[in-house]
Amino acid sequence: MKFNVSAQLEYNISSASTLVLNIHALRTPEQTVLQETFTVNPEVRIEELQNIGGENRSIRLEVPDACQLKVNYTALVNNSFVITNHRKIQETPVSQLTPEILPFLSPSRYCQSDKLYRLANHMFGDIDSPYAQVMALTNWIRTNVLYLSGSTNAQTSAYDTVTEQAGVCRDFAHLGIALCRALTIPARYFTGYAYKLKPADFHACFEAYLGNQWVLFDATGLAPLNGMVKIATGRDAADAAVASIFGNAYGTRMTINCEVAEDNFKSYFYPSGKFEGLSYL
Amino acid sequence: MKFNVSAQLEYNISSASTLVLNIHALRTPEQTVLQETFTVNPEVRIEELQNIGGENRSIRLEVPDACQLKVNYTALVNNSFVITNHRKIQETPVSQLTPEILPFLSPSRYCQSDKLYRLANHMFGDIDSPYAQVMALTNWIRTNVLYLSGSTNAQTSAYDTVTEQAGVCRDFAHLGIALCRALTIPARYFTGYAYKLKPADFHACFEAYLGNQWVLFDATGLAPLNGMVKIATGRDAADAAVASIFGNAYGTRMTINCEVAEDNFKSYFYPSGKFEGLSYL
Amino acid sequence: MKFNVSAQLEYNISSASTLVLNIHALRTPEQTVLQETFTVNPEVRIEELQNIGGENRSIRLEVPDACQLKVNYTALVNNSFVITNHRKIQETPVSQLTPEILPFLSPSRYCQSDKLYRLANHMFGDIDSPYAQVMALTNWIRTNVLYLSGSTNAQTSAYDTVTEQAGVCRDFAHLGIALCRALTIPARYFTGYAYKLKPADFHACFEAYLGNQWVLFDATGLAPLNGMVKIATGRDAADAAVASIFGNAYGTRMTINCEVAEDNFKSYFYPSGKFEGLSYL
Amino acid sequence: MKFNVSAQLEYNISSASTLVLNIHALRTPEQTVLQETFTVNPEVRIEELQNIGGENRSIRLEVPDACQLKVNYTALVNNSFVITNHRKIQETPVSQLTPEILPFLSPSRYCQSDKLYRLANHMFGDIDSPYAQVMALTNWIRTNVLYLSGSTNAQTSAYDTVTEQAGVCRDFAHLGIALCRALTIPARYFTGYAYKLKPADFHACFEAYLGNQWVLFDATGLAPLNGMVKIATGRDAADAAVASIFGNAYGTRMTINCEVAEDNFKSYFYPSGKFEGLSYL
Structure with a gap:
């Protein structure tokens, strides 16, 4: 199933700070990121840290000065289960x-x-x-x-x-x-x-x-x-926090969206007594 | 420096259990295990799990039945810092x-x-x-x-x-x-x-x-x-417990020993105000 | 019902200390203390503090010096419910x-x-x-x-x-x-x-x-x-501790006893589904 | 010193509830309540519970039905220390x-x-x-x-x-x-x-x-x-909560005020190193 996902995050940065974000859709054999944009305003040094906690796509931002930081991520993802x-x-x-x-x-x-x-x-x-x-x-x-x-x-x-x-x-x-x-x-x-x-947010x-x-x-x-697009897995939220902030910074706004990009989505929940288990691969 | 280390552990096992032990001296470029014995009585299936938490040498014991389990580990280790x-x-x-x-x-x-x-x-x-x-x-x-x-x-x-x-x-x-x-x-x-x-024990x-x-x-x-011979590192004791027990079992006795195997050991503690840092490699 | 109760407590006192004990049988309209002995060895200043937490009979001991303190309490109590x-x-x-x-x-x-x-x-x-x-x-x-x-x-x-x-x-x-x-x-x-x-002890x-x-x-x-002889009531153990110790002292031994002093005791527990409630008065 | 104090509290009451409030100025030998008004809208059964936790003036309100409850307390108090x-x-x-x-x-x-x-x-x-x-x-x-x-x-x-x-x-x-x-x-x-x-509120x-x-x-x-007018004392907030609510109710608004009712108030804080202690009586 194809999904369009997006996240707009804003941070109030008071002094030089480092942020590690987990908002990128994971790339796995069965979850393909077909298109992806990631912009940060103002421009800062960005690095993808691929091997924290295995396969997660953590992104490190190095913010040199006080600013209002705007992060915008969009992706078209195709995954299967x-x-x-x-x-x-x-x-x-x-x-x-x-x-x-x-x-x-x-x-x-x-x-x-x-x-x-x-x-x-x-x-x-x-x-x-x-x-x-x-x-x-x-x-x-x-x-x-x-x-x-x-x-x-x-x-x-x-x-x-x-x-x-x-x-x-x-x-x-x-x-x-x-x-x-x-x-x-x-x-x-x-x-x-x-x-x-509802309301739209990151889900855990x-x-x-x-x-x-x-x-x-x-x-x-x-x-x-x-209807999930996987971002990260880990032992608990300490491994997969949306944002880990090192420095004087705090989030001020967060807008998340996830829509299907094709027809025919039929909601699936576990039917009672059927012993079904859904696995993303 | 060369050290002779040993650990004798005894467990009262009430039913089929699995134990994961962290008692083996780690093998690193600068910590060489020159000799090593590991015996378990009665004999049970033993497996070394090399990549839990990185480089630790966790040992998994599969104990099929109730018994008094005796574990004996000895090693001669040469390490440097x-x-x-x-x-x-x-x-x-x-x-x-x-x-x-x-x-x-x-x-x-x-x-x-x-x-x-x-x-x-x-x-x-x-x-x-x-x-x-x-x-x-x-x-x-x-x-x-x-x-x-x-x-x-x-x-x-x-x-x-x-x-x-x-x-x-x-x-x-x-x-x-x-x-x-x-x-x-x-x-x-x-x-x-x-x-x-003093008293001799595993150290953390x-x-x-x-x-x-x-x-x-x-x-x-x-x-x-x-004077340390490294066994394991990890985020905390959850990663490097001496023994993780799955089943009905508990420890009854533990004897640990660590001796230098050469002369000239001179105890080192950080001298005050010198900014010295000791690293095992 | 009449009960003979007793408590022998021993404390290792390292320096001048004050102890507050809750071991005396309470005196209420329906719980009569027929006989009672209370000895402390060595002799120390003793005071009964009647109104802490209402009606409890707290006893304060002022121990002036290091010693092995032995406390002995016995009582014959008649109570009803x-x-x-x-x-x-x-x-x-x-x-x-x-x-x-x-x-x-x-x-x-x-x-x-x-x-x-x-x-x-x-x-x-x-x-x-x-x-x-x-x-x-x-x-x-x-x-x-x-x-x-x-x-x-x-x-x-x-x-x-x-x-x-x-x-x-x-x-x-x-x-x-x-x-x-x-x-x-x-x-x-x-x-x-x-x-x-079983084993005999203070009960809560x-x-x-x-x-x-x-x-x-x-x-x-x-x-x-x-089969209970009431000592104290309170919000929780903070109000009715057997011993509150102020100073360098700790308990080393405790022997408690409770026996019926007449025949015909028949153990009572709540019968299932009967909505019975036992109240000491 | 004389003070005018007041508290307006509002509660959203969803069903029959009991509230116990601690907002009345205490009456002690040295704190005199010269004038006092206490109104509750709608009118409900009110009872002053004088001996909870000693001398506190807890007020119990019995609210029979869902309502928006408005509580208004004012007092002119004279106290000394x-x-x-x-x-x-x-x-x-x-x-x-x-x-x-x-x-x-x-x-x-x-x-x-x-x-x-x-x-x-x-x-x-x-x-x-x-x-x-x-x-x-x-x-x-x-x-x-x-x-x-x-x-x-x-x-x-x-x-x-x-x-x-x-x-x-x-x-x-x-x-x-x-x-x-x-x-x-x-x-x-x-x-x-x-x-x-600042901002005006109950103080602890x-x-x-x-x-x-x-x-x-x-x-x-x-x-x-x-500059304090004593309301209550106790072991901790469990004894002296502004409001204890039994039922489906929650506070929606609270306005507190405390003003001196005479001239010449001079703020007193402990001067450093003087060993002074202020006691309300």
């Missing part, structure tokens, strides 16, 4: 996970799975397949955590959200990841552009590693699973 | 750090640098060189945090330790890392065998990235800086 | 609670009910009577929180326990209190001697204010509800 | 504190002094008088904690603020209290109307118990110490 039936897929035991996957079992800044071990196992430990566990915990989050703009901040973590039960997409994703890891299911953070997300979801695939889950339920 | 004068070395600004180094500025599970930003800058922000900042924060930790066995656990993080001011080497290292990152100095966790550490320190080198700091001051 | 059927009792709305009761709706040090509001209401908000809510949350704690000696410490609070799901009687009580308050049910901490508690439970009575609940289920 | 020189005043040891004072040594919801013990003693333990300790910690807070509206919320506590170093008057007060208690100095929360506070300070008097400290330094 598969939907797999996980009903009969065997779990990969920890003893057979590849070394690249193992770190996604460890606790991280915003996903303190070590502190949720008993809770996760009390709630979901008796469910007999990892797919069904992830589906159950995703549904639990959707039912129990209130989506409430402004209720959390950049320091909020899964340990807070599991108890306080309010947050935004980032918090929903962190809690999903933490619960998965506490159940010994590798999980990672996923950010992207999301078609039909999570992927669980099931049947040797990264399967997408969105505890917010706010956007169709098949 | 350099001591650099950092008085006149320019800081590498964030805009010039390589992509491999940037993740060590991000907060992690046990090093919530994002929550210590104001504190770190109030305490050490006016100090005029990064080296002097790291030295000052290391001294602050040594002076203010009480080394107290048993006062903390595997969930304790820098955010706790900065206030509660008690802990063990792991906690000292996490706090050092978090303060460095809050000052925009890349820092990572370092585990190793440590000569003259931290490295700050100064002048394009990873420079070793030990806020505990319990072992000479030149 | 009522069992009330709460099925048809109307809830007292907040608008009619007396001023003495209202503070037990506020969050306190170990019972951060303000942080558990959504969680408590998601889990128990739909249950239609306060009695049934308290019974349900007590059962939830008993089922989900693991009683594990040594898993927590004097800083552990309900906010920790609701997620980490392990603790001792004090933690079970704090969590029960916090959940009650989050449901707008006044609740307080209760400490006492408990017959049949909680009381919920239902139908204008303080009704006892014990989420641990470790001792019969009718 | 003393200024005592604490240079030569002996500390009252814990062994001689009266039972009414002792609870103000215990940790409370927002003042976790138990977790700040080592920190407080490292920073201020060597200072040789309690007065000087409180002055030093007040100055430390003023220097290191950034006054930043909106940086904290109703759940923020001293344990957060000591590390994150940003907050509002309530957070400054909680941290002051927690540090005092960690130094074994009784301390309590103080709310009031404050002349010259703290009182330390020194030389058998409650001495006022304001770590924010935003208002003269002699």
Whole structure:
């Protein structure tokens, strides 16, 4: 499916600063960036840092002086996904996970799975397949955590959200990841552009590693699973923040857009009880 | 310098479990493992996972049944280090750090640098060189945090330790890392065998990235800086835990040893005011 | 029912210290202390502080010098309780609670009910009577929180326990209190001697204010509800600690005992579905 | 000194709710309420709850239905204070504190002094008088904690603020209290109307118990110490919240005012090095 995505960001820069942005659509074998523009005003030194956290396309901006910085990104992206039936897929035991996957079992800044071990196992430990566990915990989050703009901040973590039960997409994703890891299911953070997300914004979801695939889950339920353009993945938001700012700078405006560039988009959410898993490749 | 190191670990395994151990001496251009034995009793499937978190030599054990597992590691290691004068070395600004180094500025599970930003800058922000900042924060930790066995656990993080001011080497290292990152100095966790550490145990320190080198700091001051055999590095203990256990298992005994294998060892600690930095290569 | 209770406590005192102990059986209209001995060795200045937190019998010891302090308390106590059927009792709305009761709706040090509001209401908000809510949350704690000696410490609070799901009687009580308050049910901490508690120790439970009575609940289920001799009540353990120590001192030994002094004790626990509530008067 | 104070509060009430307000000027031997008006629109049942937390004048409103509730309070108050020189005043040891004072040594919801013990003693333990300790910690807070509206919320506590170093008057007060208690100095929360506070708002300070008097400290330094009209005191904000809401209601507007009603007000702050302590009686 083809998507037109765009992001306009503005920053108030008070002195020489460095920004690392994660807003570019990822290039993967199955996600092709057909066209792309990236402009920064005023012009500053720009560098693409391809290998932070694997394949993400982090962009570093070196802003030499105080200014109002305007960043404009647009892309036409073509991507594809598969939907797999996980009903009969065997779990990969920890003893057979590849070394690249193992770190996604460890606790991280915003996903303190070590502190949720008993809770996760009390709630979901008796469910007999990892797919069904992830589906159950995703549904639990959707039912129990209130989506409430402004209720959390950049320091909020899964340990807070599991108890306080309010947050935004980032918090929903962190809690999903933490619960998965506490159940010994590798999980990672996923950010992207999301078609039909209202209000339009960057979106955050999570992927669980099931049947040797990264399967997408969105505890917010706010956007169709098949309408995402992947920006970055990582252990949690610390690896894939939209913007990491070093210096005296703060964001003042952000306008995000994601539209389909062809007809026939049909929203896809997981049908109940079907054990389907969608994976971007 | 040549060192003989050894570790005997025992685990009570109640059912099929997977363990990932970080106890092997690292192999680097300047740390050569001359001899090495690794035995596990009873015999189980063993696999070396070379690329978790970069170059660490993680070992995965697949234990099929309940048992008393005994692990025995010995090595003769030859390593070297350099001591650099950092008085006149320019800081590498964030805009010039390589992509491999940037993740060590991000907060992690046990090093919530994002929550210590104001504190770190109030305490050490006016100090005029990064080296002097790291030295000052290391001294602050040594002076203010009480080394107290048993006062903390595997969930304790820098955010706790900065206030509660008690802990063990792991906690000292996490706090050092978090303060460095809050000052925009890349820092990572370092585990190793440590000569003259009393009581003998695995040791944890931290490295700050100064002048394009990873420079070793030990806020505990319990072992000479030149008596370390490096096991692993990572963002924090989540990346470099001695043992990660998946299954019903717990440690029952641990005996660690580290001796010099040649004469003429002379303990080295940073001399006051000299701006010296020791780096293992 | 008559009970013989006793407590022997020993403290290592390194320098002049003040201790405040809550170990004396409370005197109430329905709990009579028939006989009582209290000796402290060496002899120190002792004062009974009757009005801290209401009616508790706190004892202050002024220890002038370093010593091994031995405290010995014994009492023969006669107390009584009522069992009330709460099925048809109307809830007292907040608008009619007396001023003495209202503070037990506020969050306190170990019972951060303000942080558990959504969680408590998601889990128990739909249950239609306060009695049934308290019974349900007590059962939830008993089922989900693991009683594990040594898993927590004097800083552990309900906010920790609701997620980490392990603790001792004090933690079970704090969590029960916090959940009650989050449901707008006044609740307080209760400490006492408990017959049949194994191993013998001071016990902590909680009381919920239902139908204008303080009704006892014990989420641990470790001792019969009718075998308690009340020592103190308060907002949480900060009000009713066994010992508050000001100075360089720490406990070295504690031996507690509680025996019935007459025949015919029959253990009472709440029968399922009967809406019974036991209140000490 | 005479003051005219006023508060207009508005609440959006969605269903039957109970509110407990702490906005009335306290009546004490030395604070006389000369005139007072209190109107609530629409009219609801109002009750003054005199003995919550001692002498506070909590007001309970029983709102039977959804409405826009407008509360209007005005008072003309005459109060007095003393200024005592604490240079030569002996500390009252814990062994001689009266039972009414002792609870103000215990940790409370927002003042976790138990977790700040080592920190407080490292920073201020060597200072040789309690007065000087409180002055030093007040100055430390003023220097290191950034006054930043909106940086904290109703759940923020001293344990957060000591590390994150940003907050509002309530957070400054909680941290002051927690540090005092960690130094074994009784301390309590103080709310009031404050002349010259910009922008006008309710103010929060703290009182330390020194030389058998409650001495006022304001770590924010935003208002003269002699321009306060006392509303309430308590262990922390849990005891003296402006409004405790039971039901579906939230505040929509708040206008506070405090003016002197006579001439010759001269702002008083503690002069450096004079050991002066101001106490409202």
